[in-house]
Amino acid sequence: MDSLLNAHAGLIHRAVAAAQAAGDLPTFELPAVEIKPPARAEMGDYAYAGALAVAKLAGMKPLDIAQAIVKHLPAAEFVAGVEAVPPGFINFRLSADWLRAQVDTIITEGDAFGTISLGAGKRAQVEFVSANPTGPLHIGRSRGAIVGDTMARLLEAAGYAVEREYYFNNAGMQMKHLGTSLQIRYLQQLGADVVQPAPDDGTFYQGEYLIDFAKDLIAEVGGAWRDRPWEDFKEYAEKKMFGIIRDTLKRISIEHDVFFNENSLYESGAVWDTLKALEAAGLIYESAVRESEPDDVKAENAHLPPAKWFRSTALGDVEDRVVLKNDGSPTYTLPDIAYHLNKLARGFDLLVNVLGADHDTEHKVVKYGLKALGGDISKIHVIIMQFVRLIRDGKEVKMSTRRGNYETLDDLIDQTSPDAVRYMLLARSANSRLDFDLDLAVKQSSDNPVYYIQYAYVRTAGILREADVRGFSDADADLSLLGGEELAFIKRCLTLGDEIALSTQTFETHRIAFFAQDLANLFHPMYDRVRVFGEGIDDDIARARLRFYKGANVVFRRVLSLMGMSTPDRM
RNA sequence: GCCCCCAUAGCUCAGUGGAUAGAGCGCUGCCCUCCGGAGGCAGAAGCGUAGGUUCGAGUCCUACUGGGGGUACCA
Known part of the structure; x- marks a missing residue:
């Protein structure tokens, strides 16, 4: 199924074209169509603000534009009502009948629910972790591990064929x-x-x-x-x-498909080929210091052995970079450029790179190098993660790999659980620093949202189990008996495709964690009121609700697995 | 010095240039104890400062303040 955002955007596009053909709207290029849920639920389910944006372009009042669009809007089975409201919004309301019918669609789609066609037929590679094998993984690395793997899962859900790669250096x-x-x-x-x-x-x-x-x-x-x-x-x-x-x-739950050894780039000569290519492009010079340094600094350092510099400033960098040290060995930049050329040559449509904040400058230099050599850098997207800070007893815990007194990922998993680790490292935007509160993570209580979310799944499983025990079936369920609270939940479920689209387009993995939390927040209050079995609930309603919770079960299982979390039937 | 990231409720954080800025924890008061209570309802509380762009700014731009990261011979 196509995402609901796309479906609505499609309607707008067709309506604008029709209105223009009919002469109700002047001809203009429609800017990027933004459909959003409106500020308040009473306004409807989806809202379009484009009429406001094009008012100047069209030379018309926003509300008039909105009305012209509404007039030409094609019918769609998922839309129950549309209205143009001041100052120029168009509000859509989803059809309740259509929403109820989606319960069966969800159950039929099962583990594929929410899958979209954005990346269909395309290959993506996600490179993450990439720690050299000098010690066990520590917390700093684990954030990238979770973000990278979740990105891979989301890309798969977006239709891409995904490869997970681990790049390492054993020299x-x-x-x-x-x-x-x-x-x-x-x-x-x-x-x-x-x-x-x-x-x-x-x-x-x-x-x-x-x-x-x-x-x-x-x-x-x-x-x-x-x-x-x-x-x-x-x-x-x-x-x-x-x-x-x-x-x-x-x-x-992380497994890489490919382990790529940096050393192979030396063995194949790719590193030196890269240097030669940059030299051929006239972007390498030999000097003890940057050529941009003033004469007195140059004179001062003239006696030092020269290094080879990449004139990255010619491509927009703020300063030139050393690629060959004065002892003749390459800095990490050269093999990194060679590695990315290698990745590009493997024919992926999308390359995602998950790196720590300390690599922020480095990846930019690599891109300058690729640009200089004609690489298509538009295929490369880098997720830069800010650091993780460990907090214990309200104080920061200092980490050091070499001294061995740091927190390993294994320790953390032992103290908490794989699910808690995945969720806590996921539920934060990559460009925010992440405080990992060990005391909180160790606590197995509702303070930890992972339990709240998983408990929603557990409850759906509990209902299905209870139905089994009672020998009660949802066959021939009449979904028209579902109420408003159930519909609100279904609506939210149906935005999963939109979440996947947005997450993969913006490369933001934390969104799915917040989506899961939202879903759980809707679920628990409903569970309290919308019961399947109990006093005064007749069999017809029980059947409809059982079918509904079967759908909810599918959705929670899907969302949890997108986050790489387990789906226990009991807790 | 220069470059990058961040600043939203007491705390930890969401928020795609749109309508009255959300959640979790904590706090205050209440309900239920039922398909497993790791539950439910209600309440108080906020966009670092100063300008600018825009019909419209938490969101874009500039400056400032504060925190983090980087700045060849570690990756």
């Missing part, structure tokens, strides 16, 4: 430190006389997990690795670490 200094740290732990476990670096030594990973790895390694090979080089330990640690990371992600 570099940090991985070497991981290898040497495991080597030290291994030798320690064997009782060898090794010096353990001080806690503030940046080259040593203090985390308990490396002691566990060392024990596992001894169980496998005993003391045979005493004289092995650090590279072997690095490889072992990396493999173990990826296993842990994948297990953690799986606990919160």
Whole structure:
């Protein structure tokens, strides 16, 4: 089914064209049609404010335009009434009969309910998490994990074929430190006389997990690795670490389709090809400092070995960027550009990138690079997330990967639940900072909205179970017996398609969390009043309501699974 | 210094240039205890400051104030 917003917008478009053809409206290009629910329910279900916007363009009073549009509006089965009201709004009212009939549509569509055709026939890729395997995932990474996976789920619901990708680098200094740290732990476990670096030594990973790895390694090979080089330990640690990371992600229902190793871009020569291409475009220069620096700064640094700079300012950047360090090795920018060229070459229609706020500048530089090399950056969308701050006892908890005293995602899941973690990290706009209150998340009470939402689903399941026990069927239900409260709930359910469209167009995953909360807020008061079984409720009404709650059950299951949350029948 | 993000109710946050700005928690008072109470009803309370654009601004622009992030040789 098409979204209701689109359906209404279609009516407006046709009406304007018809009014123009009939000479009731002058010819003008209709600007983007915005349909919204009106401010108050009494005004109707959908409202169009376009007549106000085009008044000047058309040279007519807004209300006259609105009336002309209404006059030519084609009939539609979902519309029960339309009126043009001052100062120039057009208000639509949905047909109650049509709404009631949607209960059956919802049940028929089942887990596909809300699916739209926006991305039909298109391929999208979402790249997220992308943490190097130097340690377990921590809270900072988990926000991107949830946002990325939810974005992927929403894109799937929008009709896209979606691939989830994890980009990682297993070379570099940090991985070497991981290898040497495991080597030290291994030798320690064997009782060898090794010096353990001080806690503030940046080259040593203090985390308990490396002691566990060392024990596992001894169980496998005993003391045979005493004289092995650090590279072997690095490889072992990396493999173990990826296993842990994948297990953690799986606990919160995240599985990637592709793991892309940055190193392959060096092996294929793509990194150096990228540099050559930028050089060929005349956008690389060799210098100790930026060429924009004043002469005295240049002179001061003239003795330093030169680096290679990307003249990104030529493409609109605020300053040039180093792409090759003065030791001859690339900065992260070069492989990043090569990686995105690779992604573009794989033929996706949409590339979504989920990054932390610390990468905000970096992704812009990558885009300048792609632009310089003719890449189609309109296909790339980056979600920049502000940081997560952990709060315990009302105070911020400091995190540090290397010292090992940070909160891991696994710890958090253990303390709360996968569902609570998913919801709390989702229910906030990506460009707002997120305070994760550990005390609140640990509390299993209604303070935590995840329970309120899931409880709505549980209640629908409870009704269906009760019907089963009583042997009561909803066969031949007469949906015309449903009341106003049920209709209001159905209306909200039917906006799921619009939510999915908007979320995927604006790349905002928090919307679905608020939608779920809204739905639960409508559900619980209704549940209290609209009962299926009880004194004075006759069988006809009970059948209609049972059918209705069956539909509600489908909707909650769908919404929860879009958020990657579980759907327990009991709590 | 320069660049990016943020500022809405006591707290945490929604809000697509449209009509009387919403929710959760907390607070105050009440109801129910029934398809599993992790429930329901009602109430008090708000757009950082100053300009500008617009028929119309929480939303767009400028400045300011406050908080966060970034600013080659960590990714």
